[in-house]
Amino acid sequence: MVRFTVLASGSKGNSTVVTGGRTRILVDAGLSCRELFRRMRLAGEDPETLDAIVVTHEHQDHINGLAVTARRLGIPVYFTEATHRAWMRWLTPRRQMSYAQWLEQCRKQAAERQAEATADEGEPEDAAPDDAAAETQQNDAELPSVKQDPTWLPTVEYFQAGQPFAIGDIAVSPFTIPHDAADPVGFVFTAEGVRMAFATDLGYVTPNVKTQLKGVDLLLLESNHDIEMLRDGPYPWSVKQRVLSRVGHLSNEAASDFLANGYDGQAAYVILAHLSESNNLPDLARVAAERALEGRASLLANRLLVAEQHEPLSTIYF
Numbered sequence: 001m002v003r004f005t006v007l008a009s010g011s012k013g014n015s016t017v018v019t020g021g022r023t024r025i026l027v028d029a030g031l032s033c034r035e036l037f038r039r040m041r042l043a044g045e046d047p048e049t050l051d052a053i054v055v056t057h058e059h060q061d062h063i064n065g066l067a068v069t070a071r072r073l074g075i076p077v078y079f080t081e082a083t084h085r086a087w088m089r090w091l092t093p094r095r096q097m098s099y100a101q102w103l104e105q106c107r108k109q110a111a112e113r114q115a116e117a118t119a120d121e122g123e124p125e126d127a128a129p130d131d132a133a134a135e136t137q138q139n140d141a142e143l144p145s146v147k148q149d150p151t152w153l154p155t156v157e158y159f160q161a162g163q164p165f166a167i168g169d170i171a172v173s174p175f176t177i178p179h180d181a182a183d184p185v186g187f188v189f190t191a192e193g194v195r196m197a198f199a200t201d202l203g204y205v206t207p208n209v210k211t212q213l214k215g216v217d218l219l220l221l222e223s224n225h226d227i228e229m230l231r232d233g234p235y236p237w238s239v240k241q242r243v244l245s246r247v248g249h250l251s252n253e254a255a256s257d258f259l260a261n262g263y264d265g266q267a268a269y270v271i272l273a274h275l276s277e278s279n280n281l282p283d284l285a286r287v288a289a290e291r292a293l294e295g296r297a298s299l300l301a302n303r304l305l306v307a308e309q310h311e312p313l314s315t316i317y318f
Helices: 033-042 066-073 081-091 099-122 131-142 207-212 227-232 237-244 252-261 282-292
Strands: 002-008 015-020 023-027 052-054 076-079 155-158 165-167 170-176 185-191 194-199 218-222 269-273 303-306
Touching: 002 033, 002 194, 002 269, 015 033, 015 185, 015 194, 023 170, 023 185, 033 066, 052 066, 066 076, 076 081, 081 155, 170 207, 185 207, 194 207, 218 252, 227 237, 252 282, 269 282, 282 303
Parallel strands: 023 052, 052 076, 076 155, 194 218, 218 269, 269 303
Antiparallel strands: 002 015, 015 023, 165 170, 170 185, 185 194
């Protein structure tokens, strides 16, 4: 059975569970580990059965609980290489130091290297540690504490936009989206013949994205803001410009324009996602999409749903 469960969607955290066959994937981990687990159980999903986490991009509302969740479950995390680097930079900000501090650091490092070299020269050749001790030392080296390395993950797997790959029973097709992140992507997940598209955090719908969203059975599409609410809202002007830019977020109007003119109408479900709490209302997003889908929505096709920030959306089954 194929299942699609949106655990949270919005500016304060995004996460979705995709299940196909014996494989269960978490798409983004924008909530705390505890909250992710709580919502999964609330939706009837067992967190302990997750097989992997895939990441769309490194913004905090998509990766806030990533490291803790991956370490807790011991599962791999799939990034693009640029997204992984950006995530690591976010967790390990550079520390400023004076020239004198830098010289002192270099002096200490040189002294430590010299001490290690002296110790090695004085150690007998047959004084190697036993196998058990060596294995313990190796394990300790492989499992650094969070304080030592907050970016440590059980396993990191890289993928590239435009190059499909598989995680267990689920085929994953990542595609580039226009957003102000290091290397943001959307996904099409395929399991048991069911195709589920995931396209949020994009400033506009590019020809490439339109191609990827054809022939899907489920479409999760951003409908972030109402333009007038954003312009009159509380955000600073610089943030408003970012959201409205071609690497920002889709407005209700842009999402409805795509549904009316660029969408092939083949999906059984259309889910509006990543709604702004400050600059949008669920009813505004829904009405705009309903107008675009006029005459095409039914119980069997284009059933319209709105994902929420504070509670999971009912699981969709195929």
